């Protein structure tokens with residue numbers, strides 16, 4: 704497994720996929736830098752007048768609703784529609800799902816365009832499944848991670864999507880398989896938008912890999928391991944952000960393979 708995932712890390716470096724991002728103001732810069740450091744080529748663009756042409760030349764699309772507004776939500780829906788109808792892989796980051804009815808309405812309009820991947824933290828994945836009125840399965844008040852897995856399974860089944868729940872353990876699943884990755888560092892939660900960077904990296908990996916589940920696993924593994932390596936050299940969140948970008952750029956096969964903590968069911 705290390706070998707296959709490492710080959711995907713190398714493939715992103717060699718092929719430098721163009722990743723079209725409609726993402727949020729909070730993370731636009733660090734997300735673009737994470738993509739560049741990993742070897743991909745980012746383009747941040749949200750004007751409705753250029754969405755279709757931009758998607759035509761891109762390998763994949765990232766839609767992140769972090770700083771949603773009325774104009775951007777229309778761009779996102781147009782982008783999701785275009786990606787879906789032209790067969791471009793796309794990833795949805797449902798930032799703040801469940802926080803407001805506006806977010807939930809926009810998410811419910813995006814989901815029918817069948818994201819290739821949905822990546823959120825546990826509470827976002829739970830909220831997304833709850834907000835989705837066509838989901839018949841209720842969400843039990845059991846332990847949080849189990850609840851997120853049920854929500855993720857439900858979303859994966861309904862939209863034929865791969866769902867990734869990030870956190871201490873990253874869980875990646877589709878209707879057939881579940882992968883658990885236990886890399887990363889708690890300090891990563893003190894830097895804004897590392898989840899958004901993870902989503903953007905997923906965009907890069909699904910843009911070039913045939914096997915989309917392994918693509919998501921490779922993206923989550925590389926950011927988790929880069930985060931661990933970076934945390935060991937950092938004094939706090941500020942230096943972690945900088946060191947993590949450097950590690951995404953410089954990570955070696957030896958570092959990747961010796962640290963990877965993965966389980967596949």
Ligand SMILES: Nc1ncnc2c1ncn2[C@@H]1O[C@H](COP(=O)(O)OP(=O)(O)OP(=O)(O)O)[C@@H](O)[C@H]1O
Nearest residue numbers: 824869870871887888889891895896897898899927
């Ligand atoms: N407690 C933890 N221990 C180790 N790694 C963690 C922990 N929490 C998060 N991570 C890692 O941090 C990265 C971001 O995941 P997180 O779940 O914090 O995203 P998020 O909540 O969407 O963040 P944001 O909204 O700020 O972008 C992932 O690579 C994840 O594996």
Ligand SMILES: Cc1ncsc1CCO
Nearest residue numbers: 727729769770798895896
């Ligand atoms: C802090 C913040 N607010 C909206 S988006 C964002 C970045 C983390 O998702």
Ligand SMILES: [Mg+2]
Nearest residue numbers: 798824898899
């Ligand atoms: Mg997030």
